[in-house]
Amino acid sequence: MSWVTRPKLAISGEGLAVRGWWHTRILRREDIAIVRITEFRRLARKVRLLEVDTTDDRLYVFTRWDLGTSPLDVLDALTDAGYTGR
Numbered sequence: 001m002s003w004v005t006r007p008k009l010a011i012s013g014e015g016l017a018v019r020g021w022w023h024t025r026i027l028r029r030e031d032i033a034i035v036r037i038t039e040f041r042r043l044a045r046k047v048r049l050l051e052v053d054t055t056d057d058r059l060y061v062f063t064r065w066d067l068g069t070s071p072l073d074v075l076d077a078l079t080d081a082g083y084t085g086r
Contacts, residue, residue, distance in 0.1 A: 007068040009050075009060075011081050016052070018060055031055055035078055037071055050074055 010017045015028040033053045039046055050071035052060040067074050078084070 008066045009052075009062055009074065011077070011083070016078075016083055018052075027052070027054060029082060032083055035075065035083055037075055048072065 008019045010019070012026070015026045016032065018025045018027060031054050033055050034051075035053075036051050038049045038051055041047070048064070048071045050062040050067065052062075054060075062071065062074070064071060
């Protein structure tokens with residue numbers, strides 16, 4: 001069932017769309033505090049996560065599986081679109 005909800009993040013005309021099981025939340029540029037990549041080792045390989053921290057103290061964490069591509073590629077696309085946070 002989890003493949004049905006992918007990808008969970010999209011750039012739309014209104015803002016950054018975060019898709020969940022039952023609804024989609026739109027984050028505007030002013031709602032985003034920081035966008036970053038975190039890395040850690042798991043089972044002898046490096047795992048990268050994309051984190052979107054909002055001004056209302058919510059943290060969205062996306063894996064490669066959630067995004068459908070590399071978190072580094074998504075971070076580059078978000079940076080190019082102006083979603084770098086404050």
